[in-house]
Amino acid sequence: MLEPLKKWYCDTCGEIIDKPEDGYVQFKRCKENGLVYEDFVIVHHKTKSPLKNKRRDACYIYDSDSDLKSFLGDKGKVNLLSLLDPGPYHMPEFLQMTSNVRKWNDFFMRLQLPYYEEARRYWNRASSDGYFGDSNEVYIYMPENLKRMIEYYKNEDEI
Ligand SMILES: [Zn+2]
Structure with missing residues (x-):
């Protein structure tokens, strides 16, 4: 199992990012x-990057970026939230700074919610085979349930 909030899957090459400093x-x-x-x-x-010799x-x-480590823990929460709204001191007039809040939400959970990064890989599959059933919108994201979901699908893939 992927170590929660310590390792991620790279959106470009799909390989594992081994530690926060590598992301x-x-x-x-x-x-x-x-x-x-x-x-x-x-x-x-x-x-x-595994592609470092293949692509410049x-x-x-x-183009705009930051080190991944600043998006973890409490500092990470502040950084993530500032992408949504930097607050009234810096932006007296509210402007919606993130046009796709669902993508922001996914990004937030990948960096802050234990087990989400690995569980999201099974999301479409779980959704289409009825895994979530009538569980509510909070239950399915609870870390212990995300962990159980990963175990369920890993086990299913081994059979
Ligand atoms: Zn990569």
């Missing part, structure tokens, strides 16, 4: 308004 987060800014974010990805840092820009996708 990088990148944001896509909206063409119409450069202040607005419309996508967020987790990729290998250039020096750790390795696993990088977008």
Whole structure:
């Protein structure tokens, strides 16, 4: 099992990012308004990319970025939330800075919610085969249930 909040899957090459220092987060800014974010990805840092000898820009996708470590723990929560709203001191007039809140939500959970990163790989499968049943929208995201879901599908794949 992938060590929660310590390892991730790279959105470019699909390989495992072994530790926070090996990762990088990148944001896509909206063409119409450069202040607005419309996508967020987790990729290998250039020096750790399996593609580093194949592509000059390795696993990088977008121009704006940050180290992954700053998006973990309490500092990470503040950084993630500031992508949604930097607050009234810095932005007296509210502007929706993230055009796709669902993508932001996914990004937030990948960096903050234990077991989500691995469980999300089974999401479509779980959804289509009825795994979630009539569980509510909180239950299915609880870390212990995400963990159980990973175990269920790993076990199923072995049979
Ligand atoms: Zn990669």
